Amino acid sequence: MARLEIRNLEKVYGNAFKAVHGINLDVADGEFMVLVGPSGCAKSTTLRMIAGLETISGGEVRIGGRVVNNLPPGKRGIAMVFQNYALYPHMKVRSNLSFGLRLQHKSKAEIEAATAEVARILEIEPLLDRLPKELSGGQAQRVALGRALIKKPEVFLFDEPLSNLDAKLRASMRVRITDLHKRLKAEGMSSTVVYVTHDQTEAMTMGDRICVMKEGRIMQVADPKTLYNEPANAFVAGFIGSPEMNLVDGALEGGSDPVFRIGGQAVRLGPQMGARLRPGARGDVTLGMRPQHLKPAADGLKGQIVNAEFMGHEVVVHLDIGRTRLVSVLSAAEYEGLDRSSGAISVAPDASAAHVFARDGGENISLAHAS
């Protein structure tokens, strides 16, 4: 019903700065799509072009099959929730919610019914006669959400809606928004969402699919699991996951049983990795190993323990392996069981979960290329 299609979308700002470099993205009807990336990667710019708040310099935005490039925001069938709520400060919550409907000259009864329903869903009934300045951050954000909901838009746009809230509230609002999305979907209402965030936890927990961006380009679009397990490139690998994936520059040698060399040390990656690797991929590469997949091993990479952060059930160990540092997450039991008398331990990656990236471009060259 309300599919969102973005075709070769470009943005050049007035100062000739090219913020978006021809991106393509399809968001299915009812899909929760998260745009994630570091600050300044043009997430907001993209979202604002979808909304119509920013002119489109090139390409097309289609909502429900209709090209909306030249439509004003109010005619695109979208609703938007802003980071700092953007409630109208001189209007009561009730009027904030109904502003859009009043502009459409809806009947009084209709407006009242819609307001009451949205207020019930978001549990803001007691706040209806307050002014925005009399609301807490969480309440204000719920009102902002209500203002979007009441319009029954085809596409919901969110621009970092939770980043002004404290951690606890953020967690509960996260659940509230995903629940709301599921509910709309179950009721057969339009519920396509584009949600912008720089927070990977939000991205991973909320998105049906995630679009990772960097400097105005899309690095990968995939569901959270794929993104985590099969990152398309070193950027996505480093961006998703916490603590960050270890990305180590070294040399790849050997045939079907490849060996990764760094400094004077080496790790065997095993024949399974050999089969996954792109044919002929040898020489300078970057090896990616998640801290969770680096475990103590007798014939691994030896490193001096620099720091060990005790987190309760697990210990985050920082190792100095000469050229570079590694981070490994061990269970408390694993850590206690280690012989740490020399101050050094040896760790090896679970090769089945490791990735090899091309040194230039950072493309993942270990994604089952044999097939």
Next chain:
Amino acid sequence: MTMIATETAPVATTDTTAVDRRRAQISAMVRYTLLFGVGLLMLYPLIWLVGASFKTNNEIFGSIGFIPENPTLEGYRQGWETSTPYTFGRFFWNTFLIILPKTIFTAISCALVAYGFARFEFPGKKILFASLIATLLLPNVVTRIPQYILFRDLGWLDTYLPLWVPSAFAGDAFFVFMLVQFLRAIPRDMEEAARVDGANTFQTLIYIVVPLLMPALISVALFQFMWTMNDFLGPLIYISSVEKFPVSLALKLSIDTTEAFEWNRILAMSVLALLPALVVFFIAQKYFIEGISAGGVKG
């Protein structure tokens, strides 16, 4: 002093605490006496004016005290009657006829122009804004004569049109500048939210920008009110028939026409002329101050 007193209080004995408190009291007393004295000094001419308006004509120059010996309303009664066929009521009404359109149209036109400059990109914007600021720097006298000739050719002499029509076209660059600065400090998100809600540019202006701009608009209206009330040169140049005189000119009139100046009448009417501005100022004081401190907008 007070700071030191409170900081040392916990360790000091009760005796020294009492001494410190005493010292703080004295210092406060000195400060307030000083401030009161200076304040009084600045206000004295005004107080004298009010006092003198109740004196007889002879007494006014007899003493510098401000309390009249035999308070009388003679100055007000005679001053109100004036030496012309019209009472001062007529002159107040004339002033009102100038102020009303001028203030209203200033607020409307300046809001429109400021909205344009602060929120839209259009060709030549930089040059236009620069010339707006340039008119701010231009001394008023420079434009007096060309303006006079223009209005004469339009046949507007001895009407109120030259006094308020320029303001209806955002002629007061200062106000436009003030509103632009105020608008720049207001985040655009609210307006963007309104556009997403389906408001067009004009609806956004009316329903969102104007309410947000209200404190600044009230300041603009107040300034315009007071300046117009006090404007002497404008009416002097363009208004020639006595029946059209505003208060500022009428005050001067009482000086011209009487040979022995009836100072008590002039002073009494001056007090009356002060009142509207004073009353309006105190009523709108809250918004006025919000308006001048333009940065104080909650995001």
